[in-house]
Amino acid sequence: MDLTTASFSIKTHDSRKTIRQIVSEMVHNHDDREDQDDPFFICDMGDVIKKFTRWRRLLPRVEPHYAVKCNPDPAVLATLAALGTGFDCASKNEIKTMLELSVSPSRIIFANPCKQKSHLKYACDTNVSMMTFDNEDELHKIKRVYPAAKLVLRILTDDTTAQCQLGLKYGCHPKHARYLLQVAMQLDLNVIGVSFHVGSGCRDSSAYTKAIASAREIFDIADYMGYHMDLLDIGGGFPGQASAPIAFEEFADVINCALGEYFPNDCGVRVIAEPGRYFVASAFTLAVNVTAKRIVSRDIKTFEVPESKDLVSNTVAPNKCEEPAYMYYVNDGVYGSFNCLLYDHAVVEPITLTDHTDELEYFTSIWGPSCDGLDRIIEHTTMAELQVGEWIIFKDMGAYTVCAGSEFNGFKRPVLYYVLPNKLRSSMQEMLQQENKEFAKKQAIKYHKRLTADGDEGGISFAFEDERLLCQSPTNHIRA
Structure with missing residues (x-):
């Protein structure tokens, strides 16, 4: 039986079912898709709830503020809001979305250090007072538009190992923090804390230790100047899938240890974070259809692509004596859900819906549906031969995918199905x-x-x- 709201419907299922089985059912139950072979997402709401429970168990001191930009899906937002998380919003529309879900302004941090003036005015009008800054001009803008704001100084950290480095764009160098605090004091602005971001998809857990230690130094400087800050925002960077280089448990251990050393429980400092991919990466699975295929020669090529020597591309058709390679064309690509390959430096793994165990594997590449040669999902892998009409599954597709997809070349965005294990229905x-x-x-x-x-x-x-x-x-x- 489905669970239905004004915005979405969730299909419940036997807890023993695998994602592959659920996808197989949806392949045949295509009432919500215009065409039977259109691509679709499966969103496992149970996975989102499980991630929340895990967070509270492993990081009990840290209040999660979900980064809306990562995946603004309405069911995800409504579920996290009901669970009591806060939200990291970066624009007027993101703030508006959360307020319309009855999220209190006090549960929102406007975590964009460089805000559009009209968006800042909207935050003022809606009492979203907590926000970040990292430069002097931003302080003067806030003084003019929202002088009662509660400001959080974002500092620069070492994010060189992260999947997506943010320090190139945001963050005040710690050595410059004293000067910004002096400017804020002269402008009679209220600075309540410090924030940092070790980079989206952090690959070095010690980055949190260094950043928390650096934040402690800023707290001490602020205290000496007369500020009494009571908020630490440790940003994002948390892994959201089992295949991540570092497990979430390791990050939690490092963070808890660093907080215990630099911000002990009795210090009176509230700690928040801005997880995005942590909550949604593994909850979304994408199913695409093989719309066409091409057989090419594995070894004989008429040209080389220097940066992609193993690229399986359209070169010479094989004769009977040569081993073939295959190019498959599917109905979602880098202009759609796979934009994560370009913008998030993601790596995806194809899984066939049909069982091809014990079949020969061939060199393979997978391409999106648009007429652009850039639209390549996988340049080289090995797979059994597939037929047109077969389905390929991609797991861990919840982070920075649906949020930035377009309908370039007229290809529709995938339909999204929400599912939930029966045990979580109540x-x-x-x-x-x-x-x-x-x-x-x-x-x-x-x-x-x-x-x-x-x-x-x-x-x-x-x-x-x-x-x-x-x-x-x-x-x-x-x-x-």
Whole structure:
């Protein structure tokens, strides 16, 4: 039985089912797709909930503020909001999205050190007061637009080993922190803490130790100057899939140890973080269809690509004496869900839906559907021969994928199916009832305001019925 809200529907399933089995079922149950062979995502909401439980167990002192930019899927956001996480927003629209989900402004950090003026004004108008900065001009802008903001100084850390380095763009050098704090004091601005980011997809757990130690030095400088900061934001960088070079448990151990040394429990400092891929990477699985194939020669080439010597590409067709290689064309690519290959430096692994165990494997490349030669998903791997119409699965596709996909060349974004193990049905149902209730309340209030603006309240009253809020008038009953 499905669980349904105003925004999405979740299909429940036997907890023993594998993702491959669920994908196989969805291949045949294509009512929500325009064409049967259209690509689709499976989002395992149980995985998101499991990640939250794991976080609270391993990092009990650290309050997660989910990085909305990583994957702004409505079901993910609603679930994390119901679980009580905070949110890292980088723009007006991200803030607006979370406020519309009834997230309190106090649970949002505007974690963009270089903010558009109109977005800053929106944060002021909606009481989203906690925000980062890392330069002097930003302080003057905040003074003009939102002088009551609660500021968090973002410092530069060593992120050279990270999957995506952010220090190239953001962060005040620790040696420059004193000067920025002096400027903030002269402007009578309230600096409440320090933040850092060791880079998205961090590959060195010791980076957190160094960054936390550096933050402690800034706290001491601020205390000497007269600031009494009480917030430490340790940013993101946490792994979200089992194949990550370093396990989340190692990061948690290092962070807990560093916090214990530099910010012990009784120091009065609140600790938050900005995990993104941690919550969603492994929750999303993408299924694509092989729309075409090409047989080429494995060894004989008419040209070379210097930076891709092993590239399986369109060169010479094989004769009967040569071993073939295969090029497969699928219906999602780097302009769609696989934009992570370009923007997030991701590495993906193809898994065939059909069992090809014990079959011969051949050199293979996989290409997206657009007419652009850049649209290459995998330049070289080995796989059994596939036929047109077969399905390929890609796991761990939740981070920086759906958020940046386009419909270039007219290829639609994949349909998204939400699934949940039966054992979590009751817990999720309670959360969704609350989400429904808040949505209905907002709709009823909007209706009330509209009538009031027209000068006719019409005898409106509000009442709960069957766990849903009804907007009642003498002439009609509107179920929000």
